[in-house]
Amino acid sequence: MAAGIDDIAIYIPRLFVDSTDFATARGVDPVKLKQGLGISRMAIVDSNQDPACLAANACLKIMQRNKIAPSDIGRLYVATESSLDESKALNSYVIGMLEQVYGDDSFEHCGGIECKFACVSGSYALYDNANWIRAGEAEGKHAIVVVSDIAKYDMGSSGEYTQGAGAIAMLLNDNPRLLQFDSKVTSTSIKNEYDFYRPFGKETPIVHGQYSNLLYLIQVKKAFEAYKKKALETGIVKMKEGETILDHIDYLCMHLPYSNMGKKALSYLLRREWRSLPRWKRIVEQTGMEEPVPKDPRGTIESILADEEYMGNDHQFNKLFTKTKEYQAFYEDKLASSLIASSMIGNLYTASLYLGFRSCLEFEFQKGVELEGKRFGFGSYGSGSSAMVFSGVVQPSYKEIVTNMNLEAEIGERVKLSLKDYEEIHENKRTPTESMLNGKNEFVLVSVEKAPESRGERKYAFCQ
Numbered sequence: 001m002a003a004g005i006d007d008i009a010i011y012i013p014r015l016f017v018d019s020t021d022f023a024t025a026r027g028v029d030p031v032k033l034k035q036g037l038g039i040s041r042m043a044i045v046d047s048n049q050d051p052a053c054l055a056a057n058a059c060l061k062i063m064q065r066n067k068i069a070p071s072d073i074g075r076l077y078v079a080t081e082s083s084l085d086e087s088k089a090l091n092s093y094v095i096g097m098l099e100q101v102y103g104d105d106s107f108e109h110c111g112g113i114e115c116k117f118a119c120v121s122g123s124y125a126l127y128d129n130a131n132w133i134r135a136g137e138a139e140g141k142h143a144i145v146v147v148s149d150i151a152k153y154d155m156g157s158s159g160e161y162t163q164g165a166g167a168i169a170m171l172l173n174d175n176p177r178l179l180q181f182d183s184k185v186t187s188t189s190i191k192n193e194y195d196f197y198r199p200f201g202k203e204t205p206i207v208h209g210q211y212s213n214l215l216y217l218i219q220v221k222k223a224f225e226a227y228k229k230k231a232l233e234t235g236i237v238k239m240k241e242g243e244t245i246l247d248h249i250d251y252l253c254m255h256l257p258y259s260n261m262g263k264k265a266l267s268y269l270l271r272r273e274w275r276s277l278p279r280w281k282r283i284v285e286q287t288g289m290e291e292p293v294p295k296d297p298r299g300t301i302e303s304i305l306a307d308e309e310y311m312g313n314d315h316q317f318n319k320l321f322t323k324t325k326e327y328q329a330f331y332e333d334k335l336a337s338s339l340i341a342s343s344m345i346g347n348l349y350t351a352s353l354y355l356g357f358r359s360c361l362e363f364e365f366q367k368g369v370e371l372e373g374k375r376f377g378f379g380s381y382g383s384g385s386s387a388m389v390f391s392g393v394v395q396p397s398y399k400e401i402v403t404n405m406n407l408e409a410e411i412g413e414r415v416k417l418s419l420k421d422y423e424e425i426h427e428n429k430r431t432p433t434e435s436m437l438n439g440k441n442e443f444v445l446v447s448v449e450k451a452p453e454s455r456g457e458r459k460y461a462f463c464q
């Protein structure tokens, strides 16, 4: 049985920090953020928003737009790394909010859990729900997978400029209008790592930034190797001499903690795919230098990062490689459109990959490209660490969904924060009743109980 994404809805907080204002305040060159990392704005949650209400707002959008009743939904999964409680799942908050609109107990038949594995958990949630549908357990019902996060780093840290917030709800069923997943090719890699983690009780993560960048690339590459084997075995891709499997994938969507990480991931994969192909000689000639090799090619991530000579040369080679006409053509055709939304919104952790997918659909469609039958490859990464690589094909009815996509309209009128307001929100100096904006057709957080017997209980309201 088929399974895939029928529709996709986003909810992005309307407050944002401008990257130039932010860089200036932190004494960083604004060009570093704009060009070096690809960040122009970061969405910031108001003091009356949390990951649960972001998720509920995305869910409500997808249900209303498709006129879906709670009785049509068999499963509602929420994937997040911004969990609110060590025990109570984010789903229960979301269902509580949705029942304010659809009526008490309207979701009582609906199963689901909160999923956690840093930024990759949404992909595991999609895979598990796709398999629930493929197994025939859905009995005609839909599944909703919501990915919702607030990417928040310590003030003054280098992670602070890779923040953002938002939620994406994806409607899954056995007759998807948008994208049907390829079966039996989804591949994973996993390893115990401390590249980025958030110990209990700590609001912001402990991050080893450069280590996490390299680990991301290595883990995605491992999952990609397993994907390649399966894609050839199942026959979804038939390769000729001198080709790479990437020649047969029309679009790539990568996990995007910041927009330029997509470019890094693409060049990492392409260099390793193209090295053994006849085209490599021509490409290296264009760079005018030999591709460098680390002192210890089988070394650890630490030893490679510590090999300063290699890191410097490799950085230089990579820059030249990304200027070659082969890389440029690949980048423009298969990746560039997926990076646009990330620059406008920032890091969404679990939702970043799917914001990229949404971005690619909208901006490729705007270019007038016919998307039916195009294959999307997804490279998902979660620190800690695990990667998942999978793919799917755009379905004949995709225009029903994509025609109406308009990122700016869907976000709504955005409000630029002053650095003072941003810092007060960041440091939790404002209560839900001191929010900057009033909610409109959305759920907001009203209060969080402090008394010992009810500590942590959250109340939400739907603002008309």
Ligand code: COA
Pocket: 029, 031, 032, 035, 036, 037, 158, 159, 160, 161, 162, 196, 207, 208, 209, 210, 212, 213, 216, 257, 258, 261, 315, 383
């Ligand atoms: N003008 C233009 N570009 C500039 C610049 C300037 N003045 N200064 C720096 N840059 C470029 C750098 O060359 C680099 O680009 P490159 O990697 O293509 O060479 C980019 O800007 C970032 O600079 P870098 O010095 O590497 O940034 P950083 O040490 O401040 O940290 C992160 C960047 C991403 C590691 C940091 O923001 C972080 O830890 N983020 C959170 C963790 C994360 O997102 N991990 C990703 C994997 S999940």
